[in-house]
Amino acid sequence: MKHLILKFGMAALLSSALLSPGGLAKTAKPSKKAPAKSAAPKWLTSHKDALAQAKKTGKPILIDFSAVWCGPCHMMENEVFKKASFAPEGKKWVLLKIDVDKHPDLASHYNAESLPMLVALTPKGRPASRQPGYGGYNYTMNWVKSAYKKAKK
Secondary structure (H helix, E strand, O other): OOOHHHHHHHHHHHHHHHHOOHEEEHHOOOOOOOOOOOOOOOOOHHHHHHHHHHHHHHEEEEEEOOOOOOHHHHHHHHHHOOOOOOOHHOOOOEEEEEEEOOOOOOOOOHOOOOOEEEEEEEEOOEEEEEEOOOOHHHHOOOOOOHHHHHHHO
16 A cells, blocks of 8 residues: 555656746756758659759769569668668769659669569760669669779770
8 A cells, every 4th residue: 555655646746847937847858859860862764854964963874763663672772761761872873753653664674574673874875884673782782882983995
């Protein structure tokens, strides 16, 4: 019984201290905001705009061919492209995301027959490298870095 009284007594004391005008609530320091994350690179959806931006900036183009129904495409999106560690690498590219169901002509032009399919283009729009499928974060990041070197030549 003694423990029960102490428990309720402490609860009452604490709540009155928190709610009173000079209580603990006033002395609490505001929390600091979390540091800003580096902005995620922007993905374009227009082939024409991507080519124009590549010519203007001299950056190669990284095309991600995918589809809404493609499970491995979602895995690559979530496990690679949405990671903060992709941002510095992604900013080196003009990034282009193509839904093969909405743009079958582009998928056919770049032979995107399996999904996901990554295609690296030179700043002038010439194919430099391609990677079908999804092999995990490390595999994809290694390919992206290697493809960048090929596309910049």
